[in-house]
């Protein structure tokens with residue numbers, strides 16, 4: 001029979017102060033990450049990505065189009081629509097720094113049926129409701145490669161351009177390919193983007209990248 005340990009064994013020394021935790025995190029990230037290739041705002045985004053993944057080496061995989069951070073900051077300052085592929089990304093955007101709820105149509109009542117009829121993922125079907133919101137928006141795609149591919153197809157077919165696409169889907173099927181396509185499209189289609197090449201990505205890094213730009217806008221730099 002397993003013996004219950006005395007409660008005195010369960011007394012740990014850890015940092016309970018949220019500000020101190022964050023400051024120590026960013027001190028360690030600066031010490032462990034080569035940020036020399038990036039300007040001040042880009043560094044904030046890269047550090048938030050490293051922070052969310054706990055992986056300094058990931059910095060090498062980050063790509064910014066030439067005016068990405070400024071375009072994102074300007075759009076966010078004007079309270080542009082924030083369009084998200086999945087609810088997890090939407091939930092990750094820091095609400096105290098935005099004035100209107102980000103948009104995600106994945107759970108729209110018609111979406112499951114529409115996706116079934118078309119034989120496609122709900123994530124990509126949801127983009128049928130993005131058209132009216134796209135112009136000047138900030139797009140966050142952190143999970144679904146099919147949503148990123150569909151977005152690029154829509155823009156190539158003449159849909160309005162977002163101010164910035166933060167495209168960081170994660171996984172093994174289509175994730176790396178969709179981000180390569182985004183990186184190519186920033187030149188071909190003239191879109192501003194931030195991406196993380198390869199398989200890594202996810203909802204948390206994507207919303208964290210947006211949060212980094214929101215923080216730059218209110219002067220919160222690490």
Ligand SMILES: C/C1=C2N=C(/C=C3N=C(/C(C)=C4\N[C@@](C)([C@@H]5N=C1[C@](C)(CCC(=O)O)[C@H]5CC(=O)O)[C@@](C)(CC(=O)O)[C@@H]4CCC(=O)O)[C@@](C)(CC(=O)O)[C@@H]\3CCC(=O)O)C(C)(C)[C@@H]/2CCC(=O)O
Nearest residue numbers: 086087088121122123143144145146170171172173202203
């Ligand atoms: C292929 C998909 C992958 N999903 C991954 C990882 C995670 N997904 C989570 C959850 C809860 C959701 N994923 C969906 C978006 C769902 N995932 C897919 C799809 C099948 C297709 C997307 C695509 O290829 O473009 C997609 C379903 C769809 O029809 O679009 C989700 C909608 C599924 C659902 O609940 O119906 C749902 C999104 C919920 C939301 O709105 O937030 C995970 C939390 C999985 C889990 O529960 O363990 C996780 C989160 C990762 C993250 O950081 O975002 C992968 C790995 C990206 C995978 C890609 C392909 C692969 O390599 O297997």
